[in-house]
Amino acid sequence: MRPEIENLPGSKIREVANAGLGRADVLAFWFGESDEVTPEAVRQVAIASLQQGETFYAHNLGLPSLREAIARYTAQLHGPVDVDRIAVTSSGVTALMLAMQMLAGPGDEVVAVTPVWPNLTAQPIVQGARVTRLPLRARDGVWGLDLDALRAAVTPATRVLLVNAPNNPTGWALTRDEQQVMLAHCRQTGTWIVADEVYERLYYGPGACAPSFLDIADPDDRVVGVHSFSKSFLMTGWRLGWLVLPRGHLDAMGKLIEFTSSCAPVFVQRGGEAALGLADSFVPALRQRMQACRDRLIGGLARLPGVQVATPPGGMYAFFRVAGQDDSLAFAKRLVADHGLGLAPGAAFGPEGEGWLRWCFASRDPARLDAGLERLAAALRAS
Numbered sequence: 209m210r211p212e213i214e215n216l217p218g219s220k221i222r223e224v225a226n227a228g229l230g231r232a233d234v235l236a237f238w239f240g241e242s243d244e245v246t247p248e249a250v251r252q253v254a255i256a257s258l259q260q261g262e263t264f265y266a267h268n269l270g271l272p273s274l275r276e277a278i279a280r281y282t283a284q285l286h287g288p289v290d291v292d293r294i295a296v297t298s299s300g301v302t303a304l305m306l307a308m309q310m311l312a313g314p315g316d317e318v319v320a321v322t323p324v325w326p327n328l329t330a331q332p333i334v335q336g337a338r339v340t341r342l343p344l345r346a347r348d349g350v351w352g353l354d355l356d357a358l359r360a361a362v363t364p365a366t367r368v369l370l371v372n373a374p375n376n377p378t379g380w381a382l383t384r385d386e387q388q389v390m391l392a393h394c395r396q397t398g399t400w401i402v403a404d405e406v407y408e409r410l411y412y413g414p415g416a417c418a419p420s421f422l423d424i425a426d427p428d429d430r431v432v433g434v435h436s437f438s439k440s441f442l443m444t445g446w447r448l449g450w451l452v453l454p455r456g457h458l459d460a461m462g463k464l465i466e467f468t469s470s471c472a473p474v475f476v477q478r479g480g481e482a483a484l485g486l487a488d489s490f491v492p493a494l495r496q497r498m499q500a501c502r503d504r505l506i507g508g509l510a511r512l513p514g515v516q517v518a519t520p521p522g523g524m525y526a527f528f529r530v531a532g533q534d535d536s537l538a539f540a541k542r543l544v545a546d547h548g549l550g551l552a553p554g555a556a557f558g559p560e561g562e563g564w565l566r567w568c569f570a571s572r573d574p575a576r577l578d579a580g581l582e583r584l585a586a587a588l589r590a591s
């Protein structure tokens with residue numbers, strides 16, 4: 209086996225979750241998904257597709273009708289985008305991996321803004337590339353990017369800048385000005401930007417979505433947009449996403465998809481198309497529910513003694529610290545074992561996250577969050 213693969217780190221979130229395996233009494237907020245099922249209308253379309261016998265291989269790049277629907281959806285949010293820049297993928301994480309396969313090979317340098325969902329930093333390693341971490345800094349619980357540090361870290365030797373905003377786990381979002389600086393700098397250094405914008409619709413600032421590189425990049429810029437149906441449409445289990453590529457890269461991507469998954473399942477793509485049809489009504493309502501969950505959880509956390517937390521501008525997570533609890537993995541395991549509370553340890557997202565905990569607030573039933581808060585309060589009283 210290649211040593212890069214043999215030495216891949218295991219998931220620390222799974223390590224905590226495994227400690228609670230088989231316990232029905234655990235209130236779990238450790239994974240990045242809502243407990244709410246995909247909209248009924250979307251499920252019905254997929255069922256009908258299966259009943260009609262749509263069980264065959266399809267085009268590598270996705271159904272033309274879905275790609276056109278994605279182009280329309282993207283245009284509504286970010287301005288016109290040619291359908292010849294869109295590839296449908298079997299999930300956002302596959303889209304990220306395909307982008308990495310397209311761009312980074314053995315020895316290449318990838319700079320990643322961290323802390324971040326660990327899949328982003330593991331994928332370049334699978335490719336044999338080197339990852340340099342560019343840490344966000346926390347001040348009073350609020351995470352921010354140091355642009356001087358970015359300019360110093362991204363050099364002509366940097367092949368790819370990986371940036372996930374709104375960010376998992378911190379909720380940090382980029383401002384338009386920061387995006388402009390990043391894009392201008394990467395144009396100078398010849399660095400690709402892989403922009404993971406899967407949380408773009410879960411953004412609680414002004415507008416329909418978070419600032420996106422697609423708003424400012426030219427079609428020929430070295431910018432790859434990574435998107436997913438998972439978070440905005442409650443479709444985590446469907447495994448459907450897409451890439452927005454620069455002009456002229458689609459044929460090569462089609463071949464790469466052929467050798468990876470060949471295509472996304474047709475009935476899943478039909479579901480995706482139905483979801484996009486609901487976007488104007490469903491997504492704003494989802495965002496409103498998420499924002500209510502966020503405010504309820506952050507308010508509750510802020511009232512607990514010794515807890516440091518700030519309101520995240522995007523995403524579906526509260527990222528917080530508890531005074532005196534510096535070993536996040538040990539603390540998260542104790543919370544599961546002794547208090548039936550399932551949270552993700554900050555260390556799962558890299559050394560920058562050590563001492564922090566991530567709590568996914570996406571819930572159909574906000575009262576679950578209150579029950580979780582009571583358990584955390586009990587744990588704090590006991591420690």
Ligand SMILES: Cc1ncc(COP(=O)(O)O)c(C=O)c1O
Binds near residue numbers: 372435436444448449
């Ligand atoms: C930052 C980030 N990017 C991408 C993904 C991938 O989502 P999916 O593979 O479900 O489309 C996730 C999922 O948690 C994520 O948090």
